Amino acid sequence: MSKVLVVVDHVDGAVSKPTLEVLTLARTFGEPVAVAFGAQAAQTAGAVGEYGATALFTVTDPVVDEALVAPRAEAVAQLVEQTGAELVLLPSTLDTKEIAGRVAIKINSGLITDAVEVSGAIGEVATTQSVFAGNWTVRAKVTHGVGVVTVKANSVPAEPAPAQPAVEEANVSFSEGAGRARITASEPKQASGRPELTEAPIVVAGGRGTDGNFGEVEALADALGAAVGASRAAVDSGWYPHSYQVGQTGKTVSPQLYIAAGISGAIQHRAGMQTSKAIVVVNTDEEAPIFGLADLGIVGDLHTVLPAVTEQVKQLKG
Structure with a gap:
């Protein structure tokens, strides 16, 4: 074999x-x-x-x-x-x-x-x-x-x-040059209790529409056992750490379910998530480009929609 x-x-x-x-x-x-x-x-x-x-x-x-x-x-x-x-x-x-x-x-x-x-x-x-x-x-x-x-x-x-x-x-050997570039210092990433963004089966991501308040995004992610992501606009505004950015200049994800809340869908963001198996979009702008990728689109304020969904998830989980 x-x-x-x-x-x-x-x-x-x-x-x-x-x-x-x-x-x-x-x-x-x-x-x-x-x-x-x-x-x-x-x-x-x-x-x-x-x-x-x-x-x-x-x-x-x-x-x-x-x-x-x-x-x-x-x-x-x-x-x-x-x-x-x-x-x-x-x-x-x-x-x-x-x-x-x-x-x-x-x-x-x-x-x-x-x-x-x-x-x-x-x-x-x-x-x-x-x-x-x-x-x-x-x-x-x-x-x-x-x-x-x-x-x-x-x-x-x-x-x-x-x-x-x-x-x-393993019986292996290393060349003289293999170890010349060395790690001089490192520190562990602070644990959030959520799955790693690139590995998570579910991702809830927030963008400019959060207005800097990721509370509803994080609450839904925790109810679903999901990872949290963010658009470039959100991280560039200092609302969320760059390590959570999804997109061409951030991380590429391909979860079973991707929930985009308040994200317009610029091409650089779509490049990082459009291979997701199912995509749910929540946005107040019904003309937002990201609706073109949506399996389910909701025209509405994420600060209203996400808490309602979170509550339903919690009730279903008992």
């Missing part, structure tokens, strides 16, 4: 949901084998095994935590050769996309990033992507070498297929 190498995205051993989705996808192409980095890499064994990985290679050399992505890319490239993997899959994050690009160059293979659908078979992997600020949906195919593909969160449902992965420290 063909082997598919999956790069694990984790924080202190806690595996991200997009990684579980990628492992699920990997099983449609062959036997998933995983690689995890850092001192807690071995702690990912339970999660990756639950979703079908038959082997877990750990890379715990301190350089992978101290340096930027170069050592990780070198390790992945070596593991492709050692395992005979015929496909490399990664969840789409800023770091993993850089790793993917470096790996593709090292192994002389085709690269596709931000796929929302991956199909075909080993040797003829095809993908669907949203490109050019979301104005086009395209199909692409890896035509050379081992395919290297990054997959957007929420592109496939994560489905368990329990296995007992063999855990092994």
